[in-house]
Each structure stands twice: as structure tokens, then as C-alpha cells.
Amino acid sequence: MAVTGDGVIVVGAGPAGIRAAERLVAAGIRPTVVEESARDGGQIYRRQPEGFRRPPEALYGADSAKARALHEAAQALHPRVDWRPGTLVWAIRDGTLLVNRAGQHEALPFRHLILATGATDRIMPLPGWTLPGVTSLGGAQIALKAQGCVIGREPVFLGTGPLLYLVAWQYLKAGVAVRGVLDTSAFAKRVLAAPWLAARPGLLARGLAYTAALRRAGVRIATNITPLEVEGEDRVAALRWRDAAGVEHRAACDGIGMGYGLRPETQLADLAGCAFAFDGGARLWLPVTDGDGRSSVPCVYLAGDGAQIRGADAAELAGRLAACAALRDSGRAVDELEMATLRRRLAGMTRFRRGLERAFPYPAHLAADLPDETLVCRCEAITAGALRQAGGEYGAAEVNRAKAFSRTGMGRCQGRMCGPAAAEVLAAARGIPMAQAGRLRGAAPVKPLPLATEAAP
Amino acid sequence: MTQADVIIVGGGLMGTASAFFLRQRGLSVILLERDLVGSHASGTNFGNVRRQGRFLPQLPLANRSRAIWGDLPGIIGEDSEFLPSGHLRIAFREEDEARLVAHAAAAREWGLDLDLITGNALRDRFPYLSPSARMASHSPLDGHANPRLAAPAFARAARRAGAVLHEGAAVLGIVKSAEDFVVETAIGAFRAPLLQISAGAWGGRIAAAFGEPVPITPAAPQMGVTEPMPYRIAPVMGIATTVKEEGVYLRQVKRGNIVFGGGARSEASLDTRRARLDPLNTLAQLPHLARLLPPIRALSIIRTWSGVEGYMADDIPVMGPSGKVTGLFYAFGFCGHGFQLGPGVGATMAELIATGHAGIPIEPFHISRFAQGPPG
Amino acid sequence: MTGLLHRVAEADRPPIRLSVDGREITALAGDTLLTALLVAGARLRDSEFGDGTRAGFCLMGACQDCWVWTEAGARLRACSTPAEPGMRILTGAAPWP
Numbered sequence: 001m002a003v004t005g006d007g008v009i010v011v012g013a014g015p016a017g018i019r020a021a022e023r024l025v026a027a028g029i030r031p032t033v034v035e036e037s038a039r040d041g042g043q044i045y046r047r048q049p050e051g052f053r054r055p056p057e058a059l060y061g062a063d064s065a066k067a068r069a070l071h072e073a074a075q076a077l078h079p080r081v082d083w084r085p086g087t088l089v090w091a092i093r094d095g096t097l098l099v100n101r102a103g104q105h106e107a108l109p110f111r112h113l114i115l116a117t118g119a120t121d122r123i124m125p126l127p128g129w130t131l132p133g134v135t136s137l138g139g140a141q142i143a144l145k146a147q148g149c150v151i152g153r154e155p156v157f158l159g160t161g162p163l164l165y166l167v168a169w170q171y172l173k174a175g176v177a178v179r180g181v182l183d184t185s186a187f188a189k190r191v192l193a194a195p196w197l198a199a200r201p202g203l204l205a206r207g208l209a210y211t212a213a214l215r216r217a218g219v220r221i222a223t224n225i226t227p228l229e230v231e232g233e234d235r236v237a238a239l240r241w242r243d244a245a246g247v248e249h250r251a252a253c254d255g256i257g258m259g260y261g262l263r264p265e266t267q268l269a270d271l272a273g274c275a276f277a278f279d280g281g282a283r284l285w286l287p288v289t290d291g292d293g294r295s296s297v298p299c300v301y302l303a304g305d306g307a308q309i310r311g312a313d314a315a316e317l318a319g320r321l322a323a324c325a326a327l328r329d330s331g332r333a334v335d336e337l338e339m340a341t342l343r344r345r346l347a348g349m350t351r352f353r354r355g356l357e358r359a360f361p362y363p364a365h366l367a368a369d370l371p372d373e374t375l376v377c378r379c380e381a382i383t384a385g386a387l388r389q390a391g392g393e394y395g396a397a398e399v400n401r402a403k404a405f406s407r408t409g410m411g412r413c414q415g416r417m418c419g420p421a422a423a424e425v426l427a428a429a430r431g432i433p434m435a436q437a438g439r440l441r442g443a444a445p446v447k448p449l450p451l452a453t454e455a456a457p
Numbered sequence: 458m459t460q461a462d463v464i465i466v467g468g469g470l471m472g473t474a475s476a477f478f479l480r481q482r483g484l485s486v487i488l489l490e491r492d493l494v495g496s497h498a499s500g501t502n503f504g505n506v507r508r509q510g511r512f513l514p515q516l517p518l519a520n521r522s523r524a525i526w527g528d529l530p531g532i533i534g535e536d537s538e539f540l541p542s543g544h545l546r547i548a549f550r551e552e553d554e555a556r557l558v559a560h561a562a563a564a565r566e567w568g569l570d571l572d573l574i575t576g577n578a579l580r581d582r583f584p585y586l587s588p589s590a591r592m593a594s595h596s597p598l599d600g601h602a603n604p605r606l607a608a609p610a611f612a613r614a615a616r617r618a619g620a621v622l623h624e625g626a627a628v629l630g631i632v633k634s635a636e637d638f639v640v641e642t643a644i645g646a647f648r649a650p651l652l653q654i655s656a657g658a659w660g661g662r663i664a665a666a667f668g669e670p671v672p673i674t675p676a677a678p679q680m681g682v683t684e685p686m687p688y689r690i691a692p693v694m695g696i697a698t699t700v701k702e703e704g705v706y707l708r709q710v711k712r713g714n715i716v717f718g719g720g721a722r723s724e725a726s727l728d729t730r731r732a733r734l735d736p737l738n739t740l741a742q743l744p745h746l747a748r749l750l751p752p753i754r755a756l757s758i759i760r761t762w763s764g765v766e767g768y769m770a771d772d773i774p775v776m777g778p779s780g781k782v783t784g785l786f787y788a789f790g791f792c793g794h795g796f797q798l799g800p801g802v803g804a805t806m807a808e809l810i811a812t813g814h815a816g817i818p819i820e821p822f823h824i825s826r827f828a829q830g831p832p833g
Numbered sequence: 834m835t836g837l838l839h840r841v842a843e844a845d846r847p848p849i850r851l852s853v854d855g856r857e858i859t860a861l862a863g864d865t866l867l868t869a870l871l872v873a874g875a876r877l878r879d880s881e882f883g884d885g886t887r888a889g890f891c892l893m894g895a896c897q898d899c900w901v902w903t904e905a906g907a908r909l910r911a912c913s914t915p916a917e918p919g920m921r922i923l924t925g926a927a928p929w930p
């Protein structure tokens with residue numbers, strides 16, 4: 001099978017993938033760009049469908065100039081790359097990507113592969129979180145950005161991290177009566193993290209402005225809270241939570257957006273054979289990269305949130321840097337100054353990221369107290385109790401073994417939603433460090449593959 | 458404890474079931490497993506508890522095993538999701554139909570009753586089958602079980618019965634002294650006068666070290682599973698064919714997912730101890746799965762996997778005493794059909810080791826069949 | 834019953850009609866199937882394991898919680914499938930043997 005498009009494939013057309021492709025094109029290469037969504041833009045700069053009319057300013061707020069620039073860059077690339085939207089990479093084998101577009105299969109061989117697969121919300125389950133009306137924070141934002149809809153007229157936002165305040169503020173601006181912003185992180189952590197957060201004063205100021213606007217509008221903001229339960233029969237009716245002083249509250253609401261930061265989408269890196277290491281700051285297993293995006297596997301590069309959560313600006317830089325590394329490794333001249341500049345700018349963003357991890361830590365401590373009947377794996381409806389039994393009575397010492405015994409993480413989403421939380425529940429039940437609980441191994445297909453798939457003509 | 462009556466090398470279904478039944482017969486047992494019990498072929502297989510279609514002289518062993526499967530809760534205290542839901546082999550061609558007829562006649566002599574169903578009767582009983590199916594050979598008492606649970610369940614039962622099981626105990630070398638086998642492992646030395654090698658695909662290496670080389674090749678059958686659907690497809694089913702690529706099979710678990718496998722195998726490595734599924738094989742399975750069970754075409758596959766299995770050149774296992782070393786026993790190389798046999802192998806090996814008699818005929822599996830050079 | 838999602842912008846798109854469990858609903862051109870179904874109602878499917886109604890979660894094609902059936906027996910991921918006029922969707926019993 002012939003290698004097409006100069007043998008360089010970029011997976012993902014978000015900020016990282018677009019900037020990587022752009023850099024490759026600048027070097028005279030015609031890369032293949034594979035993107036599962038119908039349109040480019042990725043998560044943060046997700047585009048609304050054709051026929052929607054809100055201007056970028058309404059959609060992307062303070063980031064609208066960047067969004068516009070990225071979309072224009074992507075548009076300019078279309079004739080210069082082998083652009084494959086609506087195409088899922090579902091497996092990797094021996095230097096070949098297996099892709100599926102609307103039920104048609106194709107094998108795409110590559111010499112160099114840049115994975116820019118982005119991230120999704122990181123979840124901590126709680127009783128009732130599968131009820132209709134509960135969405136991920138990202139989901140709440142997508143409803144608004146991409147569909148002009150809100151998840152409730154009186155929603156509550158639960159979780160931690162900058163996205164919590166951003167989404168609540170976006171809902172407020174959309175005219176919604178936000179019934180609460182409930183943060184599991186203590187405010188004191190933010191103060192302690194200030195030296196790291198100061199690496200990006202603009203972003204820090206923006207975050208503070210959202211909080212201030214929410215307070216001015218009379219939205220209840222509580223920190224250091226403990227979520228207890230989502231109540232409702234066939235849909236969300238209320239959220240029960242406990243404040244820092246130990247007092248229980250019940251917030252009536254008709255929608256809940258929940259999220260505790262992001263987790264990188266690493267299945268393809270796993271299928272490509274990349275090595276992973278535990279990152280203590282993020283409390284996640286991340287693919288190992290050198291500073292420039294080289295993975296442990298020759299000719300496989302990782303960029304953007306799919307490698308390490310550093311946000312959209314860093315994703316653009318990392319995409320470009322990874323492309324530079326790939327160009328250099330394939331024997332093309334790349335100006336050292338360009339790479340050094342990218343590295344230096346990324347360093348500040350990494351520092352900011354470390355600050356966010358300190359200010360808004362993933363609430364790992366909640367895992368130990370999840371009631372046994374809480375669904376952890378929403379695909380297969382596996383409870384915390386069943387997972388604890390796998391770790392206890394059945395002796396599973398890490399998540400893959402616990403998965404084999406309990407089916408946690410075996411469902412349609414392949415552990416995307418429950419994986420990190422399941423590892424926390426297991427670690428807490430066995431009294432072992434999170435690093436020891438391991439990570440769910442990836443398997444093809446990374447997303448459901450229709451059995452009706454046929455070879456492309 | 459570093460000394461016992463019997464040491465078992467390998468904690469797959471063969472090793473763990475043998476440990477359990479040896480304890481039932483009062484022998485002390487140490488089981489040494491390099492990784493985790495049931496983490497290789499025994500924990501990754503398709504889960505078929507099927508007797509029909511086997512090499513006929515294996516049926517006494519398969520029948521013995523089937524009886525144990527049916528009584529697992531009474532014997533080890535849990536059922537490992539064994540479901541005697543029936544098993545169908547389905548012919549789409551005249552010549553395959555003829556083979557089903559011949560097999561059913563021959564199997565009867567070995568105590569396995571099969572119903573051959575054709576025409577309207579076939580469609581009435583199994584309406585979801587392909588209209589182009591010509592004949593089904595139905596084995597009503599066969600079924601399926603959860604491979605992820607069975608070997609660990611036997612391991613727990615063996616432990617409760619007093620066996621000593623070590624995980625993370627790779628066997629590095631074995632020497633035979635005057636009375637005892639001395640087994641060197643990653644966690645120390647163990648000794649026993651009796652030794653069973655049930656090291657799966659790795660068994661050939663140990664047999665060779667005892668001067669009994671055998672023609673065994675590791676390979677990786679290709680598995681997959683669909684999203685869950687309402688539980689409607691009771692019997693396990695597979696295409697009866699001599700064309701390798703067509704030979705797919707599937708089963709619906711009670712929770713709803715449809716597990717499938719078959720067709721071409723991929724490579725497995727004894728050194729990395731990994732079997733990497735080839736996703737192109739998965740794609741090649743799809744049209745045959747849809748032919749077998751047309752409604753499956755609407756579903757999506759959510760996961761694929763594989764495992765390391767040992768295949769003998771003549772497609773039947775090595776089982777029984779060594780031809781060279783007294784006190785040494787083998788049970789390995791189960792050629793992709795050892796899950797069904799596992800409990801029976803355990804009971805038979807225990808009887809053999811404890812009494813000197815296997816209780817059922819197992820001569821066809823003796824390792825000495827390779828002593829005269831591999832079969833042509 | 835009111836839907837789970839509420840429109841706050843872009844409401845002047847052309848209407849399209851779909852059927853859900855035999856009932857006609859009106860959505861807007863450019864809606865995802867998830868939006869169309871959840872503006873009109875509060876469910877997408879039942880969990881296979883008896884733990885109740887589901888209506889999606891991530892809205893970005895990651896959690897796979899929003900797969901629905903068409904009457905003709907096709908499966909669609911509602912959050913990433915554009916709603917089309919004339920679609921006939923089932924959120925209850927599946928057209929499965």
C-alpha cells in the first residue's frame with residue numbers, strides 16, 4: 001500500500017493539530033489530517049453548524065481573535081492537506097492507521113504520526129450522576145456554544161477548575177438563573193498556588209473576573225464542598241451537598257454540569273505503543289514525551305491536551321513544536337531559534353498548569369467515601385461496591401485486573417469517563433498509592449466501530 | 458511452605474483446577490504462577506464450553522469436564538457465569554452439512570447427543586439465524602462461561618482447601634534430585650516429589666528442558682465484543698466450515714453483549730507474553746458474523762482483545778505422565794479448545810497423580826507421540 | 834413534560850419534523866439529534882442494566898451514552914449526528930430479535 005500525502009499524518013484538527021499541519025505545510029509537505037468531527041476547530045474553538053449566525057465574539061468571548069485566527073488558518077490549509085473530516089481513527093497497527101468514515105474502512109500508512117487528540121472532562125462519580133439533566137461541564141458548554149441551548153433554566157455547576165467558573169459565567173451571560181457554583185477545592189489552595197498562576201497574569205485576571213461577575217449577579221459560590229447526591233426520579237430535581245463547615249444543603253435545580261478538570265485522550269498513543277508514566281501533579285498516567293513532543297516510539301509525536309493538559313494556547317505552540325521535531329527527525333532543516341522560542345513560551349504555560357493543579361486539585365479524597373451503590377462505570381452500570389469487591393475479596397491489585405473481574409471500564413466508552421475515578425476508588429479501597437492502581441490499557445476500537453463497516457471503494 | 462507433595466507450574470485453568478482437585482484428594486500443593494492466575498489464555502478466551510466438533514477421543518474428558526461445569530457452585534462455590542444455553546454449529550454448504558451429519562453419528566458413540574435441525578424447524582426455533590443457513594447441529598447441554606472468572610475462582614477454592622498459590626513466581630529452572638524436583642523461581646526455591654507442568658503455550662519450553670521437545674506454536678485467536686443488547690440469543694453459535702476465514706463464532710452474555718471470535722489468528726510472543734490483536738482480522742470477521750447472525754449488523758463493536766495460546770502440530774494437547782522422567786506430569790498445549798476442558802483436566806490430572814490412573818482414557822494425548830519424531 | 838434542553842439563541846432556523854417513539858416533534862435545521870430529542874423530551878434511551886433512563890452526558894462523542902435506534906434498525910450516536918427531516922427515532926424497545 002502506498003504511503004500518501006508525504007507519509008505524515010496528523011490526528012485531530014484542534015489547536016494543536018491545525019498548527020502542526022500548518023507548520024508541515026510551510027515546510028513543503030502535504031500531510032493527511034484526520035478529524036472525527038465534521039468540522040475543524042477542536043474543543044475550545046468548536047464551530048457551530050452551518051446556518052448558525054452568532055459572531056465569534058459571542059461564542060468565544062475573550063478568545064474570539066484567537067478562534068478566528070485558528071479557523072482562518074485551518075481554512076487556508078484545506079487545499080494544501082489531505083483533509084479527512086468525519087473520520088475516526090479506531091486502531092493503529094504496524095505503521096498504519098485504520099480509519100472509518102461513515103461506515104467505510106480505509107488503512108492509512110504513515111512514516112510520521114502526530115497525535116493531537118485533545119481531552120475530555122475528568123469525572124468523579126456521585127450517586128445519581130447518570131440521571132437525565134446531568135451533563136459534563138464540557139457538555140454544558142457545547143450545548144450553548146454549538147447548539148444555542150442550555151442544560152437547564154436553573155442549573156447548578158459542580159466540580160473544580162477554571163472551566164467551572166467559565167461555564168457558569170457563560171450561562172449567566174446567556175440569561176440563565178445559575179443556582180450555584182459548587183467547587184470541591186478550598187479557596188486557600190488558590191492563594192497557595194498564586195506564585196505558579198502568576199506565570200500567566202492575563203488568564204489569572206480573567207478567572208477572577210468571572211468569579212466576581214458571578215458574585216455580583218448573586219450566584220452562590222461555595223468552595224471546599226462535598227457533593228452528596230443528585231436527586232430526581234426520571235430527571236434531575238436537586239443536588240445535595242455539604243459545605244466546609246459540615247452543614248448539608250439541597251439545591252433545587254433542573255440541570256447539573258459537572259467536571260473536575262480534563263483528562264487527555266490517550267488511547268491512540270497507547271495503541272501506538274507509547275510509554276506512559278504517572279504524573280503526580282495531575283494524578284494521571286500520561287504518555288511520556290520529550291519537551292518537543294517526541295513519544296517513546298520513533299516517529300510518533302504527541303501534541304496538545306492529548307499529551308498533557310495545558311490549555312488551548314499551549315496546544316497551538318505544542319503542535320507547531322511537534323511538527324518541527326518531526327521535520328528535524330526526517331532530516332529537514334529547522335531553525336533552532338524557532339524551536340527554542342516555542343519551548344520557552346511553553347515553559348511558562350507548564351508552570352501555570354502546575355498552578356492550576358495546585359489550585360483546583362482533582363478531588364481524589366471523595367473516592368473513598370462514595371457509597372457502595374454509586375455507579376462508577378456508567379456504560380456497564382458497575383457500582384463502587386462491585387469495584388471494591390474486585391479489589392478486596394477478589395484481590396485485584398490494579399485497574400485492569402479489577403476491570404476483568406468487575407467489568408468497570410469495559411463498556412462503550414472504554415473507560416474514558418470512569419477510568420481515572422475507578423483507579424482512585426480501587427486505590428482507596430486497597431490503601432495503595434494512586435500510581436500503583438495503574439491505568440486502563442487501551443484497546444481497539446477506541447470508539448464503537450459499526451459492524452456494518454465495509455472497505456472503502 | 459517450600460515443600461509439598463506436588464508442585465504445579467502455571468496458574469491457568471489447568472493449573473488452578475488441578476490444584477483444587479489435588480487438595481480434594483488430600484495431597485499438599487504449591488502452585489507457581491509467573492504473572493497472575495488466569496491472566497493468559499484462561500482469562501482471555503472466548504468462553505465456549507463446547508463439546509461438539511472436538512476430536513472424538515477427547516469426548517470422555519470433555520464429558521467429565523461438562524459435568525463439573527454444571528455443578529460448579531456445589532464444587533467451588535461459584536458458577537463463573539456458566540450458562541448451559543446450547544451450542545449450534547451451522548452449515549451453509551452441502552459439504553459442511555454432510556460433515557455435521559457424520560460428526561453427529563460418530564459423537565453419539567462417545568456419549569454426546571446432537572440434534573440436526575434443518576428447514577422450517579431451524580427457522581422456527583432460532584428465528585434470528587440467517588435464512589441461508591442449511592443445517593444446525595445443536596448440542597443442547599453445551600454453553601458458555603466467563604473466562605475472566607473461572608481460573609481465579611478455582612484458585613480461590615484451591616486456597617480455601619489449603620493449596621499454596623504464588624503469583625509473580627516465574628519458574629526459572631528445575632532440577633531433579635534423587636527424590637525431589639527442585640524448582641527455582643523468582644521468589645525462591647520449592648521442592649516436591651511430583652511435578653505438573655501446566656504452563657500453557659510456554660509448556661513446550663519446559664518439556665524440552667526435560668528432553669521431551671514437542672512441536673508447539675504460540676498463536677493468538679482474535680476476540681471482540683459488541684455493545685449490550687436485550688438478551689435474546691441463547692445458544693453459542695459458530696459456522697461449520699473448513700475455510701479458516703469463515704470460521705467465526707459468537708455468544709450473547711446474559712447482560713447483553715455479544716462476544717465473538719474466529720477466523721485468522723495473529724502472532725503471539727512467548728517472550729513478551731503478549732498477543733497483539735490485528736485489527737484487520739477484526740474487519741475480516743465482520744461479513745461472516747453478519748452471515749451467521751444477520752441482526753448483529755446493526756451493532757457496534759466496543760472492544761477487541763487476544764491471548765497467547767499454544768497450538769500443537771496435531772491440534773490435540775499434551776496431557777499425562779512424562780515419557781522420560783518419573784514423577785513428572787504434563788497438561789499443556791490445549792490448541793484453542795482448553796477452556797471447556799479445564800475443570801475435567803484438573804480432575805483427571807489429580808486422579809492420575811494421586812492414584813496412578815486417569816479414570817478416563819487419555820492415551821492419545823501422551824507426550825511420547827512426538828518421541829518418534831513429529832507426525833507427518 | 835418540558836425538555837431537558839432550552840434554546841437561548843439561534844432559534845430562528847428553519848423548522849424540521851422528526852418522529853420520536855411514534856410522536857411528531859419539531860426541531861430546527863442544524864440541531865444535533867441529541868438537541869432535537871432533548872428540547873422536545875427528557876430521555877434518549879434506557880440503560881441496558883435496569884438502572885433507569887439515560888439522556889447522554891458529554892455531548893462530545895466521548896461517553897457513548899446517547900446511542901439511539903431508528904425504526905429501521907440503525908444505531909445513531911445522537912450528540913454527533915445531525916437531525917434530519919423525517920428521521921424516525923426510538924428511545925424505548927429496540928428493533929432487535
Ligand SMILES: Cc1cc2nc3c(=O)[nH]c(=O)nc-3n(C[C@H](O)[C@H](O)[C@H](O)COP(=O)(O)OP(=O)(O)OC[C@H]3O[C@@H](n4cnc5c(N)ncnc54)[C@H](O)[C@@H]3O)c2cc1C
Nearest residue numbers: 012014015016036042043089117118138304305311312315
Ligand atoms: C469542553 C471543553 C472546553 C474547554 N474550554 C477551554 C477553555 O475555555 N480554555 C482553554 O484554554 N481550554 C479549554 N479546554 C481545553 C481544550 O481542550 C484545549 O485547551 C484545546 O482545545 C486543546 O487543543 P487540542 O488541539 O490539544 O485538542 P482538541 O481541541 O480537543 O482537538 C482534538 C481533536 O482531535 C480529534 N480526535 C480525537 N481522537 C480522534 C480519533 N481517534 N480520530 C479522529 N479524530 C480524533 C477530536 O475530534 C478533536 O477535534 C476545553 C476542553 C473541553 C473538552
Ligand SMILES: Cc1cc2nc3c(=O)[nH]c(=O)nc-3n(C[C@H](O)[C@H](O)[C@H](O)COP(=O)(O)OP(=O)(O)OC[C@H]3O[C@@H](n4cnc5c(N)ncnc54)[C@H](O)[C@@H]3O)c2cc1C
Nearest residue numbers: 467469471491499502503505628657764791794795796797
Ligand atoms: C483468545 C483465545 C480464545 C479461546 N477460546 C476458547 C474457547 O472458546 N473455548 C475453549 O475451550 N478454549 C478456548 N481457548 C483456549 C483456552 O483458553 C486454553 O486452551 C486454556 O485456557 C489453556 O489453559 P492453560 O492453563 O493451559 O494455559 P494458560 O491459561 O495460558 O495458563 C498457563 C500459565 O502458565 C504460566 N507460566 C508459563 N510459564 C511459566 C513459568 N516459567 N513459571 C511460572 N508460570 C508460568 C503462565 O503465566 C500462564 O498463566 C482460547 C484461547 C485464546 C487465547
